[in-house]
Amino acid sequence: MVLRTGSPCLEIEGLIHDVGPIAAEGGRMKRVLAGVDLTAYAGQVTVLLGVNGAGKTTTLECAQGLRRRTGGFIRLLGEDPQTAGADLRARVGVMLQDGGLPPSARPIALLKHVAGMYRNPLPVDELAERLGLDQFSGTNIRRLSGGQKQRVALAAALVGRPEVVFLDEPSAGLDPQSRQVVFDLIHELRAQGLGIILTTHLLDDAERLADWVAILDRGHIVAEGTVAELLGGATQAARRMTVRAPSGLDLAAAFAGARPAIEVRESPAGHYTIEGELTTAHLAALAQWLDARGIMPSSLELGSRSLEDVFLGIAEASAAQDSLPTNRAHEAEGRKVETA
Numbered sequence: 001m002v003l004r005t006g007s008p009c010l011e012i013e014g015l016i017h018d019v020g021p022i023a024a025e026g027g028r029m030k031r032v033l034a035g036v037d038l039t040a041y042a043g044q045v046t047v048l049l050g051v052n053g054a055g056k057t058t059t060l061e062c063a064q065g066l067r068r069r070t071g072g073f074i075r076l077l078g079e080d081p082q083t084a085g086a087d088l089r090a091r092v093g094v095m096l097q098d099g100g101l102p103p104s105a106r107p108i109a110l111l112k113h114v115a116g117m118y119r120n121p122l123p124v125d126e127l128a129e130r131l132g133l134d135q136f137s138g139t140n141i142r143r144l145s146g147g148q149k150q151r152v153a154l155a156a157a158l159v160g161r162p163e164v165v166f167l168d169e170p171s172a173g174l175d176p177q178s179r180q181v182v183f184d185l186i187h188e189l190r191a192q193g194l195g196i197i198l199t200t201h202l203l204d205d206a207e208r209l210a211d212w213v214a215i216l217d218r219g220h221i222v223a224e225g226t227v228a229e230l231l232g233g234a235t236q237a238a239r240r241m242t243v244r245a246p247s248g249l250d251l252a253a254a255f256a257g258a259r260p261a262i263e264v265r266e267s268p269a270g271h272y273t274i275e276g277e278l279t280t281a282h283l284a285a286l287a288q289w290l291d292a293r294g295i296m297p298s299s300l301e302l303g304s305r306s307l308e309d310v311f312l313g314i315a316e317a318s319a320a321q322d323s324l325p326t327n328r329a330h331e332a333e334g335r336k337v338e339t340a
């Protein structure tokens with residue numbers, strides 16, 4: 001069970017961030033974050049999930065004090081990141097999306113330099129070996145592959161033994177083996193009590209890493225919870241069958257009268273998705289219906305609802321909500337707001 005109590009390492013309430021004026025939009029300001037609320041705890045991985053442009057990086061940058069917020073309240077390890085000094089920075093690790101690494105430096109020399117800025121850094125050689133940096137220690141950062149740069153950036157974020165770490169798309173560009181190394185390290189750091197806040201647009205990352213997922217869509221948190229909660233509870237009652245068979249079949253007829261109702265869609269042609277609280281009786285009904293017509297499907301698959309379904313459903317609902325006259329940005333402004 002994920003406990004959302006105790007002392008949070010990051011508290012964000014009603015965060016608003018405007019950028020601009022934007023020439024392409026007639027010189028108007030653009031509201032990038034429209035009242036984001038998010039709390040992250042020590043010893044947990046909090047994942048900020050959203051499509052490209054949802055506002056994930058902007059949220060992290062405001063949380064780190066790298067961007068001035070337009071409105072709202074932020075406490076990072078109990079301090080306002082915008083006004084805090086070097087003491088707070090020494091307790092926070094940051095891995096930026098583009099790495100932000102000096103191109104002419106060599107990985108281990110750079111890490112030793114970064115480690116020298118902290119009172120009690122991790123042993124550089126051990127960390128470098130763990131992340132496989134020793135394999136390219138003599139190469140300039142500019143010549144490293146994207147995945148190698150990612151690993152150097154992660155090491156630089158961790159070397160100071162931070163209490164909280166921000167990881168922007170940590171698995172971007174990593175091959176499966178490096179990804180596993182990074183994920184194992186994240187799990188280990190969490191167990192040691194580090195607060196980990198990471199962004200991703202990869203649902204698989206969220207499913208594998210997250211204690212808590214907050215889904216960001218066009219500047220709002222539109223849903224949050226554990227992966228199990230977002231999937232609709234521990235029972236996983238909602239299940240799905242996919243069937244490939246000749247096109248144009250009335251497969252819904254196999255479930256006529258089922259309560260609760262079973263939904264059947266054909267898209268694309270010959271690819272059927274059957275959703276609902278499926279049981280073996282539904283499976284038998286489908287088999288009977290196909291048997292009576294002498295149809296053998298070319299594939300039949302059973303599965304649970306995935307985070308991807310939840311994510312797409314939420315994004316759709318949020319798009320519909322945004323087309324309503326109520327402006328959620330204005331609602332957000334009515335909350336507790338401390339103007340920066």
Ligand SMILES: Nc1ncnc2c1ncn2[C@@H]1O[C@H](COP(=O)(O)OP(=O)(O)OP(=O)(O)O)[C@@H](O)[C@H]1O
Nearest residue numbers: 019020032050051052053054055056057058059201
């Ligand atoms: N300084 C700026 N000027 C104009 N637009 C901006 C500025 N900063 C952010 N934006 C816009 O704000 C939105 C959110 O950007 P942000 O980088 O936070 O998204 P993201 O969720 O991290 O996306 P990605 O997954 O692509 O990194 C985007 O539409 C972006 O273009």
